[in-house]
Amino acid sequence: MDEQIIQTIIIGLSNGLIYALVALGYTLVYGIIELINFAHGEVFMLGSMLALGLLAILGVHSGMPILVAAALILLVIALTMVATAGLNVFIERFAYRPLRHAPRLAPLISAIGMSFVLQNVALLVAGPANKGYEDVIPNVNVLSALLGLDTNVSITYKQLFVAAVTLPLLAVLTWFVTSTRQGKAMRATAQDADTAGLMGIDVNRTIAITFLIAGGLAGAAGVVQILFNNTTVWNLGFRFGLNAFTSAVLGGIGNLQGAVLGAMVLGLINAFSDRYLSAQWTNAIVFGILIAILVFRPTGLLGQQLAERA
Amino acid sequence: MSAARPAGGGALGVWLRGIVRGLAEIPDEYAAAFRRAPRRTALVTLLLALVVVYPFIYRYVFLPRQSALPLPLPDDTVMVFMLIFAALAIGLNIVIGFAGLLDLGYVAFYALGAYTAAFLASPHWHGVSLVLNPDVLPGSPGIHLPFWIVLWLAAIVAATFGALLGAPTLRLRGDYLAIVTLGFGEIVPIIFKNLINVDFALGPIKLVNANLTGGPLGINPIDPPTILGIRFGAISGFNAVYLGMVIVLMSIVIARNLERSRMGRAWMAIREDEIAAEMMGVNTVRTKLLAFGLGASFAGFGGALQASYQGATTSDFFQFSTSILVVIMIILGGMGNIWGVLLGAITVVYVDKTLLPWIGQRFGDIGRALDSPELARINPAQFNFLILGLVLVFMMRFRPEGLIPSTQRRVELHEAPPDQAIASAAVIADQAALATVAEQTAADAATEQALEAEAAEAEAPGQETPSQESREAEDQS
Numbered sequence: 001m002d003e004q005i006i007q008t009i010i011i012g013l014s015n016g017l018i019y020a021l022v023a024l025g026y027t028l029v030y031g032i033i034e035l036i037n038f039a040h041g042e043v044f045m046l047g048s049m050l051a052l053g054l055l056a057i058l059g060v061h062s063g064m065p066i067l068v069a070a071a072l073i074l075l076v077i078a079l080t081m082v083a084t085a086g087l088n089v090f091i092e093r094f095a096y097r098p099l100r101h102a103p104r105l106a107p108l109i110s111a112i113g114m115s116f117v118l119q120n121v122a123l124l125v126a127g128p129a130n131k132g133y134e135d136v137i138p139n140v141n142v143l144s145a146l147l148g149l150d151t152n153v154s155i156t157y158k159q160l161f162v163a164a165v166t167l168p169l170l171a172v173l174t175w176f177v178t179s180t181r182q183g184k185a186m187r188a189t190a191q192d193a194d195t196a197g198l199m200g201i202d203v204n205r206t207i208a209i210t211f212l213i214a215g216g217l218a219g220a221a222g223v224v225q226i227l228f229n230n231t232t233v234w235n236l237g238f239r240f241g242l243n244a245f246t247s248a249v250l251g252g253i254g255n256l257q258g259a260v261l262g263a264m265v266l267g268l269i270n271a272f273s274d275r276y277l278s279a280q281w282t283n284a285i286v287f288g289i290l291i292a293i294l295v296f297r298p299t300g301l302l303g304q305q306l307a308e309r310a
Numbered sequence: 311m312s313a314a315r316p317a318g319g320g321a322l323g324v325w326l327r328g329i330v331r332g333l334a335e336i337p338d339e340y341a342a343a344f345r346r347a348p349r350r351t352a353l354v355t356l357l358l359a360l361v362v363v364y365p366f367i368y369r370y371v372f373l374p375r376q377s378a379l380p381l382p383l384p385d386d387t388v389m390v391f392m393l394i395f396a397a398l399a400i401g402l403n404i405v406i407g408f409a410g411l412l413d414l415g416y417v418a419f420y421a422l423g424a425y426t427a428a429f430l431a432s433p434h435w436h437g438v439s440l441v442l443n444p445d446v447l448p449g450s451p452g453i454h455l456p457f458w459i460v461l462w463l464a465a466i467v468a469a470t471f472g473a474l475l476g477a478p479t480l481r482l483r484g485d486y487l488a489i490v491t492l493g494f495g496e497i498v499p500i501i502f503k504n505l506i507n508v509d510f511a512l513g514p515i516k517l518v519n520a521n522l523t524g525g526p527l528g529i530n531p532i533d534p535p536t537i538l539g540i541r542f543g544a545i546s547g548f549n550a551v552y553l554g555m556v557i558v559l560m561s562i563v564i565a566r567n568l569e570r571s572r573m574g575r576a577w578m579a580i581r582e583d584e585i586a587a588e589m590m591g592v593n594t595v596r597t598k599l600l601a602f603g604l605g606a607s608f609a610g611f612g613g614a615l616q617a618s619y620q621g622a623t624t625s626d627f628f629q630f631s632t633s634i635l636v637v638i639m640i641i642l643g644g645m646g647n648i649w650g651v652l653l654g655a656i657t658v659v660y661v662d663k664t665l666l667p668w669i670g671q672r673f674g675d676i677g678r679a680l681d682s683p684e685l686a687r688i689n690p691a692q693f694n695f696l697i698l699g700l701v702l703v704f705m706m707r708f709r710p711e712g713l714i715p716s717t718q719r720r721v722e723l724h725e726a727p728p729d730q731a732i733a734s735a736a737v738i739a740d741q742a743a744l745a746t747v748a749e750q751t752a753a754d755a756a757t758e759q760a761l762e763a764e765a766a767e768a769e770a771p772g773q774e775t776p777s778q779e780s781r782e783a784e785d786q787s
Contacts, residue, residue, distance in 0.1 A: 034485070035485075036485050036488070036489065094703075095703050095706075095707070098707050099706060099707065102706070102710065104483075104484050104485065105410075105412050105484050105485070105488070106706050106710055107706075108412065108484075108485055108488060109412075109637070109641065109702055109706050110702065110703050110706040110707065112414075112634060112637070112699075112702060113698075113699040113700065113701070113702025113703040113706065114699065114703055115699070116631075116634065116695040116696070116698065116699030116702070117695075117696055117699035117700055117703065119695065119699075120693050120695050120696030120699065121696065123692070123693065123696075124693055124696065128692075238630065242492075242496075245489070249489075278504075280500075280503075280504050281500070281504060283496065283500055284496075284497050284500040284501065284504075287493035287494075287496050287497045287500075288493070288497065290489065290490075290493045291490050291493045291494065291497075294482060294486050294489060294490050295478045295479060295481075295482070295490065298482070298486060
């Protein structure tokens with residue numbers, strides 16, 4: 001294969017991993033209460049803002065000893081995840097739970113309102129300009145620097161970092177949903193909230209936990225965004241959120257594996273469109289794909305698993 | 311989608327018939343309303359008269375005393391935007407309020423309307439010279455059609471795309487439909503932004519480095535609206551406000567007629583319960599397509615007015631937030647109620663374009679007086695969507711039916727505790743069933759009458775029978 005193609009695939013997959021973390025949030029929430037949580041992209045954006053602030057406060061920089069830097073980054077990830085998880089639970093409690101039995105579109109409209117509120121809170125606090133952070137993790141090609149290979153293909157430490165954060169989280173999430181009591185409760189609520197309630201499952205608590213997990217994943221994605229792409233801005237959440245939502249739909253909304261697969265595919269599509277077509281058309285292509293899937297195959301690539309509804 | 315085409319053609323017919331009828335019926339209706347409720351009609355007349363003379367009152371009474379007033383008043387630019395958004399809100403209300411289809415990409419149709427006006431009344435296509443507008447110098451480069459033709463073409467283009475978008479989305483449920491429309495609303499401005507430097511070859515059509523849409527800079531100048539030599543553009547002051555009033559009045563008449571037509575009742579039926587409506591014989595495909603197409607046509611009006619008024623249009627003007635702005639107007643004012651959404655449009659534009667900048671100026675004054683640059687820098691206009699977003703959340707939670715609700719929507723949106731809800735739902739369902747039966751009977755009788763009337767009409771062409779019944783029958787055909 002052409003080296004250029006391989007490189008594009010690597011870029012696509014590492015971007016896809018960040019999409020996956022956010023896409024899982026969309027899919028979890030949709031799976032359980034059938035709500036397109038419009039504000040989810042904003043939770044991710046606020047996570048990246050918070051991560052930027054924490055990194056600056058802790059003074060994390062590239063010259064640090066590796067172990068210290070790693071410990072501080074882990075701390076930032078943990079704090080950000082806690083904060084965004086809490087925020088997401090608050091949003092659910094405040095904007096969605098009171099509308100649980102309202103007509104379907106009411107919580108969706110409320111979510112759009114919430115999304116605009118959060119965007120403007122970020123605008124108010126951080127201002128309209130792009131916020132950047134220095135390269136903490138070296139942007140160095142592992143293949144030539146470490147393994148001494150003679151190649152133009154590059155996998156950087158940053159890209160490895162994305163995988164190192166994302167893959168364990170995905171594993172933990174899979175274990176949680178498939179193997180714990182609470183995960184079982186989530187699956188039951190997703191299938192039929194009323195019946196689950198009759199079986200003694202605390203539905204409100206289960207939904208809150210789902211939002212907690214979704215928010216935590218979005219926070220982790222926010223930290224990765226800052227350390228991988230080095231930049232954030234108040235309206236980052238909208239486009240990124242739509243990309244992540246498209247991933248979730250692509251894989252089959254409500255389906256956890258589907259969201260990850262969809263994110264990978266979308267990352268690749270993005271990368272190939274940027275590389276071989278033109279970056280200015282990428283968004284149009286993503287939206288085109290979103291529309292085509294929703295219209296022609298609304299169950300996505302893998303169909304639905306978590307919720308068994310069409 | 312072959313089904314879309316005849317429905318689209320039908321849409322245009324219904325549209326034009328609706329306007330002609332609506333305008334022709336105004337005197338009769340007014341007389342009838344006056345007989346029925348003289349006091350209320352007089353009040354409404356007074357209110358309308360106030361609206362009509364308001365620009366003059368503003369200029370000669372309020373403007374000199376602006377500093378003495380507790381709140382700022384909208385100037386003519388803001389008034390025009392109130393009217394543009396009023397047209398948009400009336401159109402989106404057909405889709406969301408009447409038919410219950412959440413459209414988050416309405417800005418696409420606004421953009422299509424504006425760009426249609428830009429293409430057909432500007433020097434943009436400087437390779438050709440087609441001047442049909444008597445107020446433009448003959449032989450000027452570009453296509454220049456008169457404003458009143460541009461306005462209708464913009465509405466037709468928007469309606470066509472509305473139906474085209476509607477066609478594949480018919481099977482989708484509420485929230486998926488919202489996302490598809492959102493995607494469409496994002497794609498259209500991207501296309502307008504990117505179609506510069508196009509190289510394209512297909513058979514005889516050959517484009518080399520063609521500038522189709524003006525790219526990120528958009529298209530300008532666009533001819534201002536002129537009628538008999540009178541200009542209605544941005545520098546014409548209040549002329550444009552009156553032009554806007556005429557367009558909004560036309561929109562109100564059309565929307566009211568649509569609401570009360572057979573189609574309007576079909577929209578409400580699919581909003582309440584699509585499956586039940588289909589069982590009752592409502593053609594859901596046609597009904598939804600018409601909701602999309604007819605709803606979009608008002609955005610064509612709005613877009614043409616915006617482009618002609620400002621004399622320029624760019625793709626950056628058409629953002630997702632604009633779609634949401636119109637949704638906020640509808641939710642705030644009252645979904646499904648034309649007067650409600652008018653109020654919503656006027657309020658939101660007033661707050662957005664007049665009140666918030668004014669508050670920012672006051673902060674500036676106070677900040678300077680107190681020598682505090684932090685206070686002076688506060689600019690609430692920058693955070694308009696913080697306020698509008700909160701409006702959405704709080705309205706959904708505490709008053710989902712809006713400020714001036716439509717009675718039906720209030721019943722739907724306010725639910726009682728479960729067992730009570732079931733009981734009241736049963737009562738409502740019973741009433742609805744009775745009403746439907748009565749209506750059906752009436753409609754059957756009406757259809758027969760109308761068929762006779764049509765037969766008579768065919769024998770004696772030109773004799774219009776402006777009865778409610780025949781309109782319904784024609785809408786059905």
